[in-house]
Amino acid sequence: MYKKIHHPSPNFEDRPEGVLIDTIILHYTDMRNAEEALERLSDPQAKVSAHFLIHKNGNVYQLVDPYYKAWHAGESYWQGDKDLNNRSIGIELDNAGHAFGLEPFSEIQITTLINLLKDLVEVFEVPVNRIIGHSDVAPLRKQDPGELFPWFDLAEKGFGLWPQSLEPFQTSPLPPLSVSDAQQAFLKIGYECPQTGTWDENTQKVCRVFQQHFTPHEVTGQITNLTHQTLLALLQK
Numbered sequence: 001m002y003k004k005i006h007h008p009s010p011n012f013e014d015r016p017e018g019v020l021i022d023t024i025i026l027h028y029t030d031m032r033n034a035e036e037a038l039e040r041l042s043d044p045q046a047k048v049s050a051h052f053l054i055h056k057n058g059n060v061y062q063l064v065d066p067y068y069k070a071w072h073a074g075e076s077y078w079q080g081d082k083d084l085n086n087r088s089i090g091i092e093l094d095n096a097g098h099a100f101g102l103e104p105f106s107e108i109q110i111t112t113l114i115n116l117l118k119d120l121v122e123v124f125e126v127p128v129n130r131i132i133g134h135s136d137v138a139p140l141r142k143q144d145p146g147e148l149f150p151w152f153d154l155a156e157k158g159f160g161l162w163p164q165s166l167e168p169f170q171t172s173p174l175p176p177l178s179v180s181d182a183q184q185a186f187l188k189i190g191y192e193c194p195q196t197g198t199w200d201e202n203t204q205k206v207c208r209v210f211q212q213h214f215t216p217h218e219v220t221g222q223i224t225n226l227t228h229q230t231l232l233a234l235l236q237k
Helices: 034-041 107-124 151-156 179-189 201-214 225-236
Strands: 004-006 023-028 052-054 060-062 088-093 131-133
Touching (some): 023 107, 179 201
Parallel strands (some): 004 060
Antiparallel strands (some): 052 060
Protein backbone atom coordinates (compact mmCIF):
# COMPACT_ATOMS: atom_id res chain seq x y z
CA MET A 1 0.00 0.00 0.00
CA TYR A 2 1.62 3.24 1.11
CA LYS A 3 3.38 4.74 4.09
CA LYS A 4 1.38 7.47 5.82
CA ILE A 5 3.27 10.07 7.82
CA HIS A 6 1.42 12.53 10.06
CA HIS A 7 2.62 16.09 9.55
CA PRO A 8 -0.06 18.24 11.22
CA SER A 9 -0.88 21.65 9.81
CA PRO A 10 -2.67 24.29 11.91
CA ASN A 11 -4.42 25.58 8.78
CA PHE A 12 -7.87 24.04 8.96
CA GLU A 13 -11.34 24.62 10.37
CA ASP A 14 -14.65 22.84 10.85
CA ARG A 15 -16.66 22.08 7.75
CA PRO A 16 -20.05 23.81 7.52
CA GLU A 17 -22.77 21.83 9.24
CA GLY A 18 -24.65 19.51 6.91
CA VAL A 19 -22.18 19.74 4.00
CA LEU A 20 -21.05 16.34 2.75
CA ILE A 21 -17.65 15.57 1.24
CA ASP A 22 -18.37 14.86 -2.43
CA THR A 23 -15.26 16.10 -4.27
CA ILE A 24 -11.53 15.36 -4.36
CA ILE A 25 -9.25 18.04 -5.84
CA LEU A 26 -5.77 17.23 -7.11
CA HIS A 27 -2.93 19.77 -7.06
CA TYR A 28 0.76 19.96 -7.73
CA THR A 29 2.90 21.68 -5.10
CA ASP A 30 4.58 24.06 -7.61
CA MET A 31 7.65 24.18 -5.37
CA ARG A 32 11.24 22.97 -5.64
CA ASN A 33 10.76 19.99 -3.33
CA ALA A 34 8.34 18.33 -0.92
CA GLU A 35 10.12 19.70 2.14
CA GLU A 36 9.51 23.29 1.05
CA ALA A 37 5.89 22.44 0.29
CA LEU A 38 5.32 20.80 3.68
CA GLU A 39 6.80 23.83 5.39
CA ARG A 40 4.50 26.22 3.55
CA LEU A 41 1.40 24.06 4.02
CA SER A 42 2.13 24.02 7.76
CA ASP A 43 2.91 27.72 8.12
CA PRO A 44 0.09 29.55 9.96
CA GLN A 45 1.10 32.79 8.23
CA ALA A 46 0.63 31.24 4.77
CA LYS A 47 -2.99 30.26 5.49
CA VAL A 48 -2.90 27.41 2.98
CA SER A 49 -3.05 23.66 3.50
CA ALA A 50 -4.18 20.37 2.03
CA HIS A 51 -5.31 17.12 3.55
CA PHE A 52 -2.54 15.04 1.98
CA LEU A 53 0.76 15.48 0.17
CA ILE A 54 2.22 12.62 -1.86
CA HIS A 55 6.01 12.69 -2.10
CA LYS A 56 7.79 11.61 -5.29
CA ASN A 57 8.96 8.55 -3.35
CA GLY A 58 5.36 7.49 -2.69
CA ASN A 59 5.13 8.47 0.97
CA VAL A 60 1.85 10.09 1.99
CA TYR A 61 1.92 13.02 4.42
CA GLN A 62 -1.37 13.75 6.18
CA LEU A 63 -1.57 17.39 7.15
CA VAL A 64 -5.28 17.75 7.94
CA ASP A 65 -7.82 15.15 8.97
CA PRO A 66 -10.25 14.76 6.03
CA TYR A 67 -13.21 15.36 8.33
CA TYR A 68 -12.01 18.96 8.65
CA LYS A 69 -11.85 21.70 6.03
CA ALA A 70 -8.40 22.40 4.61
CA TRP A 71 -7.55 25.57 2.70
CA HIS A 72 -6.47 24.33 -0.71
CA ALA A 73 -8.96 25.32 -3.42
CA GLY A 74 -9.53 29.01 -2.73
CA GLU A 75 -12.19 30.75 -4.80
CA SER A 76 -13.63 27.87 -6.78
CA TYR A 77 -16.62 26.50 -8.67
CA TRP A 78 -17.71 23.15 -10.09
CA GLN A 79 -21.10 22.05 -11.42
CA GLY A 80 -22.95 24.82 -9.59
CA ASP A 81 -21.08 24.47 -6.28
CA LYS A 82 -18.92 27.31 -5.00
CA ASP A 83 -16.20 27.39 -2.32
CA LEU A 84 -15.14 23.80 -2.92
CA ASN A 85 -13.05 23.81 0.26
CA ASN A 86 -16.26 23.19 2.17
CA ARG A 87 -17.00 19.89 0.44
CA SER A 88 -13.68 18.58 -0.84
CA ILE A 89 -10.51 16.73 0.08
CA GLY A 90 -7.30 18.26 -1.26
CA ILE A 91 -4.34 16.15 -2.37
CA GLU A 92 -1.02 17.80 -3.25
CA LEU A 93 1.47 16.00 -5.49
CA ASP A 94 5.15 16.78 -5.05
CA ASN A 95 6.05 18.38 -8.40
CA ALA A 96 8.02 21.48 -9.42
CA GLY A 97 5.05 22.62 -11.52
CA HIS A 98 5.04 25.31 -14.15
CA ALA A 99 6.92 27.66 -11.81
CA PHE A 100 10.08 25.54 -11.56
CA GLY A 101 9.78 23.20 -14.55
CA LEU A 102 6.79 20.89 -14.90
CA GLU A 103 7.98 17.28 -14.70
CA PRO A 104 6.39 13.86 -15.17
CA PHE A 105 4.82 12.45 -12.04
CA SER A 106 6.67 9.39 -10.74
CA GLU A 107 5.13 5.96 -11.21
CA ILE A 108 5.15 5.23 -7.47
CA GLN A 109 3.52 8.61 -6.85
CA ILE A 110 0.60 7.82 -9.15
CA THR A 111 0.28 4.27 -7.80
CA THR A 112 0.10 5.70 -4.29
CA LEU A 113 -2.45 8.30 -5.40
CA ILE A 114 -4.69 5.59 -6.86
CA ASN A 115 -4.50 3.58 -3.63
CA LEU A 116 -5.27 6.67 -1.56
CA LEU A 117 -8.21 7.49 -3.82
CA LYS A 118 -9.55 3.95 -3.34
CA ASP A 119 -9.52 4.46 0.42
CA LEU A 120 -11.08 7.93 0.32
CA VAL A 121 -13.82 6.99 -2.14
CA GLU A 122 -14.73 3.98 -0.01
CA VAL A 123 -14.85 5.93 3.26
CA PHE A 124 -16.53 9.12 2.04
CA GLU A 125 -18.47 7.72 -0.95
CA VAL A 126 -17.13 10.43 -3.24
CA PRO A 127 -18.50 10.07 -6.81
CA VAL A 128 -15.53 9.04 -8.95
CA ASN A 129 -16.38 11.64 -11.60
CA ARG A 130 -15.88 14.39 -8.99
CA ILE A 131 -12.17 13.67 -8.73
CA ILE A 132 -10.89 16.74 -10.57
CA GLY A 133 -7.98 19.15 -10.81
CA HIS A 134 -7.40 22.50 -9.14
CA SER A 135 -7.43 24.10 -12.59
CA ASP A 136 -10.86 22.61 -13.28
CA VAL A 137 -12.37 24.43 -10.30
CA ALA A 138 -10.35 27.64 -10.74
CA PRO A 139 -9.54 27.91 -14.47
CA LEU A 140 -8.93 31.65 -14.44
CA ARG A 141 -6.29 31.38 -11.69
CA LYS A 142 -4.73 27.92 -11.73
CA GLN A 143 -3.26 25.33 -14.10
CA ASP A 144 -2.38 22.47 -11.75
CA PRO A 145 -1.94 19.55 -11.81
CA GLY A 146 -0.98 20.43 -15.41
CA GLU A 147 -0.82 18.74 -18.78
CA LEU A 148 1.64 16.06 -17.64
CA PHE A 149 -0.76 14.65 -15.07
CA PRO A 150 -1.95 11.18 -16.26
CA TRP A 151 -5.72 11.56 -16.09
CA PHE A 152 -6.13 8.69 -18.55
CA ASP A 153 -4.25 6.33 -16.22
CA LEU A 154 -6.57 7.30 -13.37
CA ALA A 155 -9.59 6.77 -15.61
CA GLU A 156 -8.41 3.25 -16.43
CA LYS A 157 -8.53 2.53 -12.69
CA GLY A 158 -12.02 4.01 -12.43
CA PHE A 159 -11.21 7.47 -11.07
CA GLY A 160 -11.80 10.93 -12.47
CA LEU A 161 -13.87 12.53 -15.19
CA TRP A 162 -13.09 11.09 -18.64
CA PRO A 163 -15.02 10.54 -21.89
CA GLN A 164 -15.90 6.92 -22.65
CA SER A 165 -15.08 7.07 -26.37
CA LEU A 166 -14.56 9.66 -29.10
CA GLU A 167 -15.36 7.12 -31.81
CA PRO A 168 -19.02 8.14 -32.36
CA PHE A 169 -17.84 11.67 -33.19
CA GLN A 170 -15.00 10.68 -35.52
CA THR A 171 -17.01 9.12 -38.37
CA SER A 172 -17.76 12.38 -40.15
CA PRO A 173 -16.60 16.03 -39.97
CA LEU A 174 -18.28 17.92 -37.16
CA PRO A 175 -20.15 21.14 -37.95
CA PRO A 176 -18.51 24.30 -36.64
CA LEU A 177 -19.08 24.96 -32.94
CA SER A 178 -20.21 28.48 -32.18
CA VAL A 179 -18.62 30.42 -29.34
CA SER A 180 -21.91 30.41 -27.41
CA ASP A 181 -22.31 26.65 -27.81
CA ALA A 182 -18.72 26.07 -26.66
CA GLN A 183 -19.20 28.27 -23.60
CA GLN A 184 -22.43 26.44 -22.76
CA ALA A 185 -20.70 23.06 -23.17
CA PHE A 186 -17.92 24.03 -20.75
CA LEU A 187 -20.55 25.21 -18.25
CA LYS A 188 -22.62 22.03 -18.56
CA ILE A 189 -19.57 19.87 -17.91
CA GLY A 190 -18.83 21.83 -14.75
CA TYR A 191 -16.53 24.74 -15.55
CA GLU A 192 -17.32 28.29 -14.51
CA CYS A 193 -17.16 29.65 -18.03
CA PRO A 194 -18.28 33.14 -19.05
CA GLN A 195 -21.36 33.17 -21.26
CA THR A 196 -20.45 36.25 -23.28
CA GLY A 197 -20.79 34.91 -26.81
CA THR A 198 -17.27 36.18 -27.54
CA TRP A 199 -14.00 34.25 -27.48
CA ASP A 200 -12.55 36.44 -24.75
CA GLU A 201 -9.44 35.89 -22.63
CA ASN A 202 -11.30 34.13 -19.81
CA THR A 203 -12.97 31.71 -22.22
CA GLN A 204 -9.57 30.91 -23.69
CA LYS A 205 -8.26 30.16 -20.18
CA VAL A 206 -11.16 27.76 -19.59
CA CYS A 207 -10.48 26.10 -22.93
CA ARG A 208 -6.78 25.71 -22.09
CA VAL A 209 -7.35 24.04 -18.71
CA PHE A 210 -9.97 21.79 -20.32
CA GLN A 211 -7.36 20.76 -22.89
CA GLN A 212 -4.67 20.29 -20.22
CA HIS A 213 -7.02 17.78 -18.61
CA PHE A 214 -8.54 16.00 -21.61
CA THR A 215 -6.30 16.65 -24.65
CA PRO A 216 -2.87 17.29 -23.07
CA HIS A 217 -1.00 16.87 -26.36
CA GLU A 218 -3.06 19.65 -27.92
CA VAL A 219 -3.28 22.70 -25.68
CA THR A 220 -4.12 25.69 -27.85
CA GLY A 221 -6.82 27.68 -26.07
CA GLN A 222 -8.91 27.31 -29.24
CA ILE A 223 -11.72 24.90 -30.17
CA THR A 224 -9.97 22.32 -32.33
CA ASN A 225 -11.73 19.33 -33.85
CA LEU A 226 -10.35 17.12 -31.06
CA THR A 227 -11.61 19.53 -28.40
CA HIS A 228 -15.03 19.57 -30.08
CA GLN A 229 -15.15 15.75 -30.12
CA THR A 230 -14.13 15.58 -26.47
CA LEU A 231 -16.75 18.11 -25.40
CA LEU A 232 -19.48 16.10 -27.15
CA ALA A 233 -18.26 12.82 -25.66
CA LEU A 234 -18.27 14.24 -22.13
CA LEU A 235 -21.72 15.77 -22.58
CA GLN A 236 -23.04 12.43 -23.84
CA LYS A 237 -21.56 10.68 -20.79
